[in-house]
Every structure is written in C-alpha cells, then in structure tokens.
Amino acid sequence: MRRVRAAVTGVVTLSLAFTATACGGGEGSSSSPKTLTYWASNQGASLEIDKKVLQPELDQFEKETGIKVKLEVIPWSDLLNRILTATTSGQGPDILNIGNTWSASLQSTGALLPWDAKNLEAIGGKDRFVDSALGSTGVPGKEPAAVPLYSMAYALYYNKQMFKDAGIAKPPTTWDEVIAAGKKLSKDGKAGIGVEGSNLSNNIHQVFVLGKQHGADFFTADGKPDFTSDGAVAAVKQYIDLMAVQKIVAPGNAEYAQNQSLSDFAKNKTGMVLWQTPSQTFSSQGMGPDEWGVAPAPVPSGKPGQGAQTNSMVAGINLAVFKNTKNLDGALKFVKYMTSDEEQIALNKAYGSVPPVKSAQKDAAFADPSLTVIRDTLATSAAALPQVPEESQFETVVGTAVKELFADAAAGRPVTTESVKAKLEKAQQQMPKK
Amino acid sequence: MTETAVAHPTEPAVRKATPGEARAPRRSGRRRIALPYLLLLPALLLELLVHLVPMLMGIVMSFKELTQFYIRNWGEAPWSGLDNYTVAIDFDAPVGQALLKSFLTTCLFTLLSVGLCWFLGTAAAIFLQENFRGRGFLRTLFLVPYALPVYAAVITWAFMFQRDNGLINHVLHDQLGIGDSPAFWLIGDNAFYTLLVVSVWKGWPFAFLTVMAGLQNIPRDMYEAAALDGAGVWKQIRHITLPSLRSVNQVLVLVLFLWTFNDFNTPFVLFGKAAPESADLISLHIYQSSFQTWNFGTGSAMSVLLLLFLLVVTGVYLLLTSRGRKTSDV
Numbered sequence: 135m136r137r138v139r140a141a142v143t144g145v146v147t148l149s150l151a152f153t154a155t156a157c158g159g160g161e162g163s164s165s166s167p168k169t170l171t172y173w174a175s176n177q178g179a180s181l182e183i184d185k186k187v188l189q190p191e192l193d194q195f196e197k198e199t200g201i202k203v204k205l206e207v208i209p210w211s212d213l214l215n216r217i218l219t220a221t222t223s224g225q226g227p228d229i230l231n232i233g234n235t236w237s238a239s240l241q242s243t244g245a246l247l248p249w250d251a252k253n254l255e256a257i258g259g260k261d262r263f264v265d266s267a268l269g270s271t272g273v274p275g276k277e278p279a280a281v282p283l284y285s286m287a288y289a290l291y292y293n294k295q296m297f298k299d300a301g302i303a304k305p306p307t308t309w310d311e312v313i314a315a316g317k318k319l320s321k322d323g324k325a326g327i328g329v330e331g332s333n334l335s336n337n338i339h340q341v342f343v344l345g346k347q348h349g350a351d352f353f354t355a356d357g358k359p360d361f362t363s364d365g366a367v368a369a370v371k372q373y374i375d376l377m378a379v380q381k382i383v384a385p386g387n388a389e390y391a392q393n394q395s396l397s398d399f400a401k402n403k404t405g406m407v408l409w410q411t412p413s414q415t416f417s418s419q420g421m422g423p424d425e426w427g428v429a430p431a432p433v434p435s436g437k438p439g440q441g442a443q444t445n446s447m448v449a450g451i452n453l454a455v456f457k458n459t460k461n462l463d464g465a466l467k468f469v470k471y472m473t474s475d476e477e478q479i480a481l482n483k484a485y486g487s488v489p490p491v492k493s494a495q496k497d498a499a500f501a502d503p504s505l506t507v508i509r510d511t512l513a514t515s516a517a518a519l520p521q522v523p524e525e526s527q528f529e530t531v532v533g534t535a536v537k538e539l540f541a542d543a544a545a546g547r548p549v550t551t552e553s554v555k556a557k558l559e560k561a562q563q564q565m566p567k568k
Numbered sequence: 569m570t571e572t573a574v575a576h577p578t579e580p581a582v583r584k585a586t587p588g589e590a591r592a593p594r595r596s597g598r599r600r601i602a603l604p605y606l607l608l609l610p611a612l613l614l615e616l617l618v619h620l621v622p623m624l625m626g627i628v629m630s631f632k633e634l635t636q637f638y639i640r641n642w643g644e645a646p647w648s649g650l651d652n653y654t655v656a657i658d659f660d661a662p663v664g665q666a667l668l669k670s671f672l673t674t675c676l677f678t679l680l681s682v683g684l685c686w687f688l689g690t691a692a693a694i695f696l697q698e699n700f701r702g703r704g705f706l707r708t709l710f711l712v713p714y715a716l717p718v719y720a721a722v723i724t725w726a727f728m729f730q731r732d733n734g735l736i737n738h739v740l741h742d743q744l745g746i747g748d749s750p751a752f753w754l755i756g757d758n759a760f761y762t763l764l765v766v767s768v769w770k771g772w773p774f775a776f777l778t779v780m781a782g783l784q785n786i787p788r789d790m791y792e793a794a795a796l797d798g799a800g801v802w803k804q805i806r807h808i809t810l811p812s813l814r815s816v817n818q819v820l821v822l823v824l825f826l827w828t829f830n831d832f833n834t835p836f837v838l839f840g841k842a843a844p845e846s847a848d849l850i851s852l853h854i855y856q857s858s859f860q861t862w863n864f865g866t867g868s869a870m871s872v873l874l875l876l877f878l879l880v881v882t883g884v885y886l887l888l889t890s891r892g893r894k895t896s897d898v
Binding site: 211215218221222224239242243244245331332334384385386388389391523526527530531533534537538540541542544545560563564565566 | 635636637639640641642661662663666730731732749750752754755756757840841842844845856859860861862863
C-alpha cells in the first residue's frame with residue numbers, strides 16, 4: 135500500500151512539474167529594469183532591413199541608458215493578432231508599434247498605457263507632435279493610446295518612362311485625368327493604374343478617401359457604422375469601376391495582396407500607383423529614384439484640400455506602451471528617445487516617411503520634392519480614418535467586401551450600384567451590435 | 569483460459585511469501601487494477617491541461633459577451649446567456665446564413681476530399697503491392713507530400729495558382745490554350761477546386777500509407793487460392809482485398825474526415841484572412857468570426873456547435889461500424 139502511495143505521489147509530482155513547466159513557457163514582459171522588449175512593425179522592404187535600420191539605434195539607446203532593448207520585427211499579417219493575443223494573456227512586449235488606424239480599437243481593449251499629461255510630460259509634451267498625426271492616436275477627447283512615430287500619406291506615383299512613351303505631359307490631378315491617362319497607358323499588356331484588390335487595409339484606405347470625396351463617412355457622428363449611404367456606395371463603385379468599367383486596372387490585380395502592384399510598376403507594366411512611401415520598395419525592385427515621379431493624389435477639383443477635396447488618409451505608425459509593462463520608467467525613456475529629433479530624423483529618413491515631430495520635420499532631409507508632397511498632404515488635405523473602437527472590424531468587413539467586388543469585376547461579372555450596396559449591407563450586418 | 573493458467577502458479581508463491589496475510593491476493597489485485605490508471609495519470613493530466621481545459625474555457629466563453637472591450641480581462645465580460653448561439657443559428661440573419669453556407673461548403677468539400685484521398689491512396693497501395701522495379705522509389709515518392717511542412721507546401725501551391733505568373737495558368741492557358749483568358753484560382757468560384765486539389769494532394773499519401781500497411785496483413789495464400797478458383801484481379805480486389813481492409817478503412821475514413829473537416833492551415837495559407845466565399849471552410853469562418861471581428865463569444869459559440877456536430881458524427885459512425893464489426897466477428 136505504501137509503495138502504491140509513493141508511486142502515486144511520484145507520478146503526481148512529476149505531472150505537476152510537467153504542467154508547471156508548460157505554463158512557464160513563453161516570454162513575458164521583462165521584470166528586470168535593465169531590459170525592454172520592443173515589437174517593431176515592418177517598415178522597410180523586408181524584416182531584415184528593419185533589423186539593420188533599428189539595431190544601431192537600439193544599441194545607441196543602450197549606451198546612453200544602460201537599458202537593453204530586445205527587438206522583434208513583426209510582419210503586418212501577424213501584428214494585430216500578436217497584439218490581441220498579448221492583450222488576452224497579459225504577456226506582451228513593453229513597447230510596440232501599431233498601425234495608427236488601430237489606435238481607437240486597441241484603446242478600447244485597455245491594453246495600452248493611456249498617455250495622460252504626466253506621461254506626455256515625460257517625453258517632452260504633446261506640442262512636439264504635428265496635429266494631424268495626433269488626430270490618429272485614439273478616440274477624440276480621450277487620453278491618447280499611443281504617440282506618433284512615423285507619418286505617411288498617399289500620393290500618386292507615376293512611371294516616367296511609360297508616361298513619356300504614352301505622350302502624357304504631366305501627372306493627372308483629377309480622376310478624369312487619371313482615367314484619360316490610364317486609357318493611354320493601357321495597351322500592349324500594360325495597365326494604367328495598379329490596385330491591391332485582395333489587401334483589405336489598402337482597400338479601406340482607398341475607399342475611405344473616395345468616400346470623403348463623395349461626402350460620406352463610414353461611421354455616423356455617434357460612432358455607428360454607416361456603410362450603405364449613397365456616397366459610400368458611389369465611392370466603392372468608383373474604385374471598382376477603375377477595373378470593371380474604365381478597364382485601366384489589369385484584372386489580375388484583383389488577387390494582389392503582397393505589393394505585386396509595386397513590382398508591376400517597377401517592371402514598367404503599370405503606369406501609376408496610389409501608395410504611401412514606396413521608394414524603398416521601388417529601389418529594392420531595381421527602380422532608381424529618377425525613374426518615377428510623385429504628385430498629390432487626385433481629387434475632383436484638381437486642387438487638394440479638406441472635405442470633398444481630401445486626397446489621403448493620415449497614414450502612419452504609432453508607438454505605444456503595453457499597460458502590463460513592468461518597466462514603465464524604461465519604456466517612457468525609450469519612447470522619449472525614439473521621438474527625439476535626432477532619432478526621428480534618422481529613422482524617418484531610412485524609411486522614406488515624414489517625422490510627426492515638428493522640430494524634426496525642418497531637417498533638410500525632408501525637403502526632397504517626393505517628401506514635400508507627403509508633408510503638404512498631411513498638413514492640408516489628409517483626413518484621419520474614423521477613430522472609433524470598431525475601426526479594425528470595419529477594415530476587415532468592408533475591405534473584404536471590396537475584395538469580393540474586385541473578384542466579380544475581374545471575372546467579368548457586372549458590378550452595379552445594387553450589387554455594391556448589397557455587399558456593403560452584408561458587411562454592415564457583420565459589425566458588432568451596440 | 570490463459571489467464572487462469574498463468575495466475576495459478578503465482579498465487580501460492582505470493583501466499584508463501586506473506587504467510588498469515590489473508591487479504592494479500594486482493595491487495596495485489598487492487599494494485600494490479602491501480603497500475604494502468606497510475607501509468608495513464610501523467611498523460612491524463614497533460615490531456616486535461618492541453619485539451620480539456622481550453623475546451624471548457626471555450627464553452628464558458630460562448631456564453632459571454634466577449635468583445636474587444638473585455639478581452640484584457642475576460643472574466644469581467646458580461647454573461648449573455650444563449651445570445652451567441654441564437655446569433656449563430658439564426659439562419660434568416662446574415663451571420664447565421666453565412667455560417668450555414670460555410671458549413672454546407674465544408675460538408676461538400678470534405679466529402680469530395682476524403683473520397684478522393686481514399687480512392688487514390690487505396691488504388692496506389694494496391695498497385696504497388698506487385699513487386700516490380702522502382703517500387704521502392706515510387707512508394708517513397710508518393711509519401712513526399714506527407715513529409716513536407718504544410719506551410720511551405722501550400723505556399724508553393726499558392727504561387728503556382730497565381731493568375732498572372734502562376735505555373736498552372738502557364739500550362740493550362742499559355743501552353744494548352746484552354747479558356748479565352750487565364751482563370752483566377754485564388755479568388756472567385758474556382759477557389760473551391762483549388763482548395764480541393766491542394767487538400768487531396770496533401771491528404772492522399774496518408775491514406776496510401778495506411779492502406780499499404782493494412783495490405784501487408786492479408787495472407788498471400790488467399791489470393792493464390794482465389795486465383796486457382798479462377799478469380800481475376802478485380803474479383804480478388806472486391807472479394808479479398810477490400811473486405812480484409814475493412815477495419816483499417818473504418819479508422820482511416822474517420823481520421824481523414826476529422827482532419828479535412830477541421831482543416832485550417834490549407835485555406836488560410838492559400839487565401840489569407842478573407843477566403844473567397846466558394847472556399848470559406850468552417851474553421852476559417854470561425855476564425856474570421858472571432859479574430860477578425862474581435863467577437864470571441866460568437867466565435868466560441870460557433871466552435872461549440874462544430875464540436876457537437878463532430879461528436880455526433882463520430883459517435884454515430886463508431887456505433888455503426890462497431891456494430892458491423894461485432895457481427896462480422898461472430
């Protein structure tokens with residue numbers, strides 16, 4: 135009997151030990167004040183390039199403060215899921231990059247440290263940042279969930295050689311001109327303009343801007359989804375019609391989701407793309423900076439501004455502190471370091487983006503015409519995507535609707551106002567009920 | 569018979585060793601009963617931890633309103649009763665409709681995929697029973713899809729199925745001239761066939777392997793006897809091979825069914841987060857209903873429904889096949 139009991143005790147202990155080690159797996163946020171874990175988003179042409187850009191800066195931070203930063207660059211396809219998992223388990227990084235459009239959604243989960251006056255003071259105050267960038271850091275009126283790190287905006291990129299060959303003298307400024315230029319470009323297997331039909335986020339960015347131009351927001355003022363207004367339907371239809379009716383988008387673009395439209399552009403197969411900061415990708419595809427030109431994205435009047443003349447979303451990356459961090463002091467130091475003038479200039483220069491920090495914007499590195507277009511767009515004609523908690527769901531359901539409509543257009547099925555409205559209605563019904 | 573024969577010689581030995589202890593045999597009996605359970609205990613505890621606890625948590629979640637506002641501390645999420653279930657099975661509303669459609673798509677897909685996997689696997693295994701030059705090579709070759717990592721293999725398929733630069737369209741359209749314009753395989757209605765091809769390619773080597781193992785147990789002389797009686801190849805397959813494989817096939821089909829019905833990797837890697845409607849398999853659909861819209865309550869309710877369905881199917885299947893086995897044993 136005693137032996138049985140001993141055996142039972144042994145086996146139970148062993149199993150408990152097993153389970154305990156199983157639970158102990160996984161890396162939590164560091165409790166040591168001398169280390170930080172940082173999840174960076176993929177900003178360069180590859181994860182490796184990001185590591186090469188960031189590591190020297192992190193080494194410099196370690197030299198200054200003695201805090202070692204463990205870097206992990208996370209591809210966009212995984213980032214939101216990783217953040218959600220970290221939120222659920224409470225085991226996450228100390229500092230992380232988020233797409234600025236997710237700010238309100240992630241804010242509502244309570245996973246991110248709110249930037250109250252005291253925290254903002256620790257990094258030099260709110261006034262260091264450009265207003266438009268601050269507009270994408272959370273629900274208006276609440277303490278921001280993150281601070282701006284890199285700013286970007288959409289612009290029209292055109293292939294100089296193809297424009298010359300087609301006899302187009304200057305880049306288009308209105309949609310009519312885009313279509314006219316597109317038709318001249320679309321011949322011999324070449325296409326006028328590229329889209330990423332299966333990339334949900336990109337679809338959203340494009341139809342959001344077109345919605346603004348049609349006087350439609352995808353959410354009502356009190357934050358309820360409003361996907362089926364006439365303006366929203368017209369916006370989505372206008373975007374799909376570039377392929378379905380105007381035929382200036384190659385049907386194959388309907389399945390693009392991995393920046394294939396940029397390779398087409400670099401290979402002289404597509405004349406234009408509406409994109410944010412593609413210069414690094416172009417050069418990694420072997421296209422030099424003088425082979426492409428950049429102009430403000432088209433608007434109905436030809437002159438970008440606010441309201442119906444909006445021509446970009448406020449794109450960008452925010453830096454957030456995970457609320458569960460055990461090293462708040464170190465995390466704040468790191469955010470201060472990353473938003474300092476010196477780092478802002480170095481990092482935004484490397485990524486081809488614009489610093490959201492006012493004093494850093496003045497640097498000569500950002501006086502290049504390709505970047506002044508973006509800076510002007512951000513200052514005068516960009517609008518923030520809806521800062522509502524359901525933004526992330528909106529990207530998914532409406533982005534999917536646009537993807538399905540592109541699939542219809544590519545297969546030659548008619549895309550009508552009714553079919554667009556039906557898809558958007560279905561998308562709206564999938565949104566969480568309030 | 570054998571048990572008593574073994575037990576008898578040992579019993580007196582035990583008695584001799586512990587004279588005066590009348591209850592010794594019972595105790596050793598109890599020990600013998602306890603031993604298997606003791607040995608199972610570690611596995612059982614791990615099973616509890618790895619499978620049952622998350623499953624129970626999923627069931628609890630399905631009764632909660634677990635949206636993005638509560639994921640940080642999901643214990644605080646309010647109870648919602650059967651709300652998540654009513655949303656999931658209200659087939660007049662869009663969410664229920666989409667779930668039903670996804671379920672039916674998955675049923676059709678599973679039926680075709682399992683059928684083809686089984687057929688190809690069995691046919692190949694039977695053909696490779698014959699001894700000929702290169703048999704070993706072919707057997708190895710056929711197992712390659714099974715040995716490749718799923719992710720790498722499916723990503724390669726995704727490249728091959730690309731419309732503009734993919735190998736499939738290059739062969740079908742550019743070289744064979746089928747169709748007016750290259751077809752889309754990764755979006756639209758064709759996506760169903762794409763998924764089926766990849767799933768069968770990935771699944772049939774397992775059927776092949778299992779059936780091949782089963783074939784080794786069929787005595788050669790049965791075939792020889794049948795041949796002497798004048799049975800041809802087809803008759804031998806119908807009357808000897810297939811009946812002898814019966815018990816192997818029962819397990820094989822069940823396992824293939826469960827794997828295929830639950831398959832997440834293949835559609836996810838092929839199509840990304842938003843699968844085309846024609847290939848919207850249920851596991852991906854549930855993933856999208858929970859992760860993409862951050863509504864884990866409804867997602868869990870759908871998972872519980874799926875679990876119940878698979879339990880019922882498996883239960884009925886096992887009941888039917890075991891009844892068949894018992895009668896065949898008699």
